[in-house]
Amino acid sequence: MSDHTNGVPPFDSQDEKNTNHSNLEIIDATGEEENDSPIEQVRLTVPPTDNPNLPVLTIRTWILGLLSCVLLAFVNTFFGYRENSLYVASVAAQIVTLPLGKLMAATFPAKNIGLPFTKWSFSLNPGPFNLKEHVLITIFAGCGANGVYALSIVTIVKVFYHRKLNPLAAFLLSQTTMLLGYGWAGMHRKILVDSPYMWWPENLVQVSLFRTLHEKENRPKGGLTRLQFFLLVFTTSFAYYIVPGYFFPAISCISVACLIWKKSVFAQQLGSGLHGMGIGSFALDWNTVVSFTGNPISTPLFAIINTLVGFFLIVYVVVPTAYWSNTYEAKKFPFYSTKTFDSTGHRYNISRVLNQETFDFNVAGYNNYSKLYLSVFFAMSYGISFATLAATLSHVALFYSGTIWKLTRNTATALKGNLGDVHTRLMKKNYKTVPNWWFHAILIVVFVLSLLSCEGFGKQLQLPWWGLILACFIAWFFTLPIGLIQATTNQQMGLNVITEMVIGYIYPGRPLANVTFKTYGYISMTQAMTFLSDFKIGHYMKVPPRSMFLVQLVGTLVSSSVQFGTAWWLLTSIPNICDTSLLPDGSPWTCPGDEVFYNASIIWGVIGPQKMFTKEGIYPELNYFFLFGLLAPVPVWLLSKKYPEKKWIKLINIPVILGATSNMPPARSVNYIMWGAVGIFFNYYIYRKFKGWWAKHAYILGAALNAGIAFMGVLLYFTLQSRNIAGPAWWGLDTDDYCPLATCPTAPGVEVKGCPVF
Structure with missing residues (x-):
C-alpha cells in the first residue's frame, strides 16, 4: 500500500x-481499495x-467552458495568420476561470430553472465551484486552443492558388477532419486509457x-x-x-562559437544553435526550452535519454558525415534549411514547373529547369521519418503484441485483474462508461460527410472516395502503435510525411488531393491522441466519462466552427492577405505557416515523390531507411529476451531514438540542448536527491x-x-543568434549574397 x-x-x-449534497460520500482507496498503480x-x-456526488455539468461549466472555447479559438486563429503568430494555451483559461467560477458560486442564486417542454431542470448555483467542473472547463478551452489543420487547405486554395472554394465544402472539411478521430479513439480507449501502464506523462x-x-x-x-x-x-x-519577449530577444539563443569566430563558416556551422549543430549554444529563455519539444519536466527520464541519444547521433554524426562527404551535393546548400533549391544552389523557382491555368505539374517546364534539391539536414529528416514509422510498427509488434492481444481478447477480465489499478476500479464502480455505439455512430456520420466534402461540390478538393478510405485506414492503423508510444514516453510520431508520400505516388500531380489526404490521414490520428489524452485526464480526476465525451464533442464542434468562421472572414476581408508581394510594408498578414504548407503541396502533390525518391530524382537511397527502421528494434528485443534481469535494455526505445529530431524543423539544435539539460536536471538529479x-x-x-x-x-x-x-534599437533586439555564415554553401563556385565564395 x-x-x-x-x-x-x-x-x-x-x-x-x-x-450541499446530504449523501456526500468520499471513496478512498486507503479503505476498500488498494493503491496498486504500477x-x-x-x-x-x-x-x-473520488467524490462521485459532485455536480459536474453545471451552468458554470457550460458558460465558462463555451466562453473559453470561443475566445481561444478566435484568438489563436486570428493571430495564426500574422507574421508573429501567437498561441494561447488552455492553461491560461485554466487559471482565469478559477476565480470566475468561485465568483459565480458566491453570487448566483440557488434557484432551479426548468427547461421548456421537458422534465429537466438545472440549478443556477449547485454549490461551491469544484474541481471536476474546472477540469471540464479546461477541456472545453483545450478544444478551442487546438488549431484546425484543414484551414491551411482553405487558405492555400483561396489565396495561393486563387481558386474558388464552396464555403459549405470548406466548412465540412474543417469539421470532419477534427471529428474523425473520435472513431479511432473509441476503438482503442480500453487499452490506451483504462490500462494503468498507459499513463500519459504530460x-x-x-x-x-x-x-x-x-x-x-x-x-x-x-x-x-x-x-x-x-x-x-x-x-x-x-x-x-518581458526580457526575452521584448527587450532582449537575443538571449533566446546564444551561440558562443559565432561570437568568437565571426568570419568562419565552419565554426558557425558547428556552433549556431539556430542554423547549425548548436555546439556550445544555450538560452536564457524558458520558451526556448519548451517550444516544439514540450515540457521536459513532465517527460520520463528514459524518454529524455532516448531522445538525446537520437539527437546526438543524427545532428552530430549522420548529418555532418553526409554534409562533409558532399552526399547529394550537400555543400551547394546550407547545412540546415527547410527551403528548396535548384541544381545551381539557389532557391527553386516553383512557377517554372507549375501550370498556372490547370494547377498541375508542368512536365516540359520541369525537364527544362532542374530537379528539386534539399539541404542535407532536410533530406535526412525525410529518411529518418521513414525509419521512425517502420520502427514504430516493429517496436510495438515485438514489445507489445502480447499485451495488445491479451487486452483485445478479454479486456474486461484483464482490467479487473492484474492490469487494473485503483483509478480504473473507481471509475468503473462510480460511473457509466461511454457506449461503443456512440463512437461508431459519430464515425459513420462523419465519414459520410467527409465523402460529401470530397466527392461533392464539383470535386474541388480533388480527392476521390478511395483516397478518403485509404486515409482513414492509415489513421486507424497507426492510432494504436503511436498511442502506445505517446502514452508511455510523451513522444508522438507524426504521419504527415508518410501520408504525403503514399498519395503522392498513387495520385501525383494534384496538390489539393495531396494535402486533403494528408489532413484526413494525419490529423484524424492526432485528434484521436488528443481525445484519448483528455479521457485519461478525466480518468485521473474521476470525471464521469459521458460528461467528458459530451464536453469534448461540443467543444470540438464549437471550436471548429469559430475557427472556420474567423479564417473565412480574414481571407475574404483583408486585401492581398498572405501575398507578401502585394501587401503594404509592415503588414502583419503574411501567413508564414500557410506558405510552408503551400510549398509542401507543390513538392509532394505537383512534383511528387516519384521524381524525388526514385531514380528519377536525387534521393532514391532514402527508401532504405524504411528497411533500417523495421530491423532496428530487433537487436534490442533479442537482448531483452537474453538478459531479462537487465531492466535498462527494455528502456531502449528505437522509435523515440530515430524520431528524436522529428520536430526539426521548425525546432532547432538549441531547443533540444536546453530541453535535454533541464530534463536531466529535474528528472535525474532532483528526482533522486x-x-x-x-x-x-x-x-x-x-x-x-x-x-x-x-x-x-x-x-x-x-x-x-x-x-x-x-x-529599444540595439544589437540584443535581433531574434537571430548572429551566425550569418552558418547558412552559407561551401561548394566551390556557388555565389550567395553575404557569403564567401570558395
Whole structure:
C-alpha cells in the first residue's frame, strides 16, 4: 500500500467537502481499495480518491467552458495568420476561470430553472465551484486552443492558388477532419486509457496544477504551500519574460562559437544553435526550452535519454558525415534549411514547373529547369521519418503484441485483474462508461460527410472516395502503435510525411488531393491522441466519462466552427492577405505557416515523390531507411529476451531514438540542448536527491513557467507589438543568434549574397 509520501497531501479539498449534497460520500482507496498503480509518478501525483456526488455539468461549466472555447479559438486563429503568430494555451483559461467560477458560486442564486417542454431542470448555483467542473472547463478551452489543420487547405486554395472554394465544402472539411478521430479513439480507449501502464506523462502536469488550485493545504513552517509556490513562480516567469519577449530577444539563443569566430563558416556551422549543430549554444529563455519539444519536466527520464541519444547521433554524426562527404551535393546548400533549391544552389523557382491555368505539374517546364534539391539536414529528416514509422510498427509488434492481444481478447477480465489499478476500479464502480455505439455512430456520420466534402461540390478538393478510405485506414492503423508510444514516453510520431508520400505516388500531380489526404490521414490520428489524452485526464480526476465525451464533442464542434468562421472572414476581408508581394510594408498578414504548407503541396502533390525518391530524382537511397527502421528494434528485443534481469535494455526505445529530431524543423539544435539539460536536471538529479520536493513542486513548476510566458506574451502583443511599438534599437533586439555564415554553401563556385565564395 503506497501512501501519499514526499509532501503530497491527500485529496481533501475543502470546497468539495462543503457541497450541499446530504449523501456526500468520499471513496478512498486507503479503505476498500488498494493503491496498486504500477507507475511511481502516478502514485506520487494522482490521489486514489473520488467524490462521485459532485455536480459536474453545471451552468458554470457550460458558460465558462463555451466562453473559453470561443475566445481561444478566435484568438489563436486570428493571430495564426500574422507574421508573429501567437498561441494561447488552455492553461491560461485554466487559471482565469478559477476565480470566475468561485465568483459565480458566491453570487448566483440557488434557484432551479426548468427547461421548456421537458422534465429537466438545472440549478443556477449547485454549490461551491469544484474541481471536476474546472477540469471540464479546461477541456472545453483545450478544444478551442487546438488549431484546425484543414484551414491551411482553405487558405492555400483561396489565396495561393486563387481558386474558388464552396464555403459549405470548406466548412465540412474543417469539421470532419477534427471529428474523425473520435472513431479511432473509441476503438482503442480500453487499452490506451483504462490500462494503468498507459499513463500519459504530460497529463500529470495538469493533475498537479488542478490539485494545487483546489486543495486546501497548511503552509509548512519556513516553506510554501503548492498554491503559493505556483503563484510565486508564475509571477516570476510573467515578469521575466518581458526580457526575452521584448527587450532582449537575443538571449533566446546564444551561440558562443559565432561570437568568437565571426568570419568562419565552419565554426558557425558547428556552433549556431539556430542554423547549425548548436555546439556550445544555450538560452536564457524558458520558451526556448519548451517550444516544439514540450515540457521536459513532465517527460520520463528514459524518454529524455532516448531522445538525446537520437539527437546526438543524427545532428552530430549522420548529418555532418553526409554534409562533409558532399552526399547529394550537400555543400551547394546550407547545412540546415527547410527551403528548396535548384541544381545551381539557389532557391527553386516553383512557377517554372507549375501550370498556372490547370494547377498541375508542368512536365516540359520541369525537364527544362532542374530537379528539386534539399539541404542535407532536410533530406535526412525525410529518411529518418521513414525509419521512425517502420520502427514504430516493429517496436510495438515485438514489445507489445502480447499485451495488445491479451487486452483485445478479454479486456474486461484483464482490467479487473492484474492490469487494473485503483483509478480504473473507481471509475468503473462510480460511473457509466461511454457506449461503443456512440463512437461508431459519430464515425459513420462523419465519414459520410467527409465523402460529401470530397466527392461533392464539383470535386474541388480533388480527392476521390478511395483516397478518403485509404486515409482513414492509415489513421486507424497507426492510432494504436503511436498511442502506445505517446502514452508511455510523451513522444508522438507524426504521419504527415508518410501520408504525403503514399498519395503522392498513387495520385501525383494534384496538390489539393495531396494535402486533403494528408489532413484526413494525419490529423484524424492526432485528434484521436488528443481525445484519448483528455479521457485519461478525466480518468485521473474521476470525471464521469459521458460528461467528458459530451464536453469534448461540443467543444470540438464549437471550436471548429469559430475557427472556420474567423479564417473565412480574414481571407475574404483583408486585401492581398498572405501575398507578401502585394501587401503594404509592415503588414502583419503574411501567413508564414500557410506558405510552408503551400510549398509542401507543390513538392509532394505537383512534383511528387516519384521524381524525388526514385531514380528519377536525387534521393532514391532514402527508401532504405524504411528497411533500417523495421530491423532496428530487433537487436534490442533479442537482448531483452537474453538478459531479462537487465531492466535498462527494455528502456531502449528505437522509435523515440530515430524520431528524436522529428520536430526539426521548425525546432532547432538549441531547443533540444536546453530541453535535454533541464530534463536531466529535474528528472535525474532532483528526482533522486530531493524526491519529496519533486513530487510536490516539479509539475507545478513547469505549469507555472508556461502560464507566466503565456500571459506576458498576450499582454505584450495587445499593448505593444500589435501597435508596432518595438523595443529599444540595439544589437540584443535581433531574434537571430548572429551566425550569418552558418547558412552559407561551401561548394566551390556557388555565389550567395553575404557569403564567401570558395
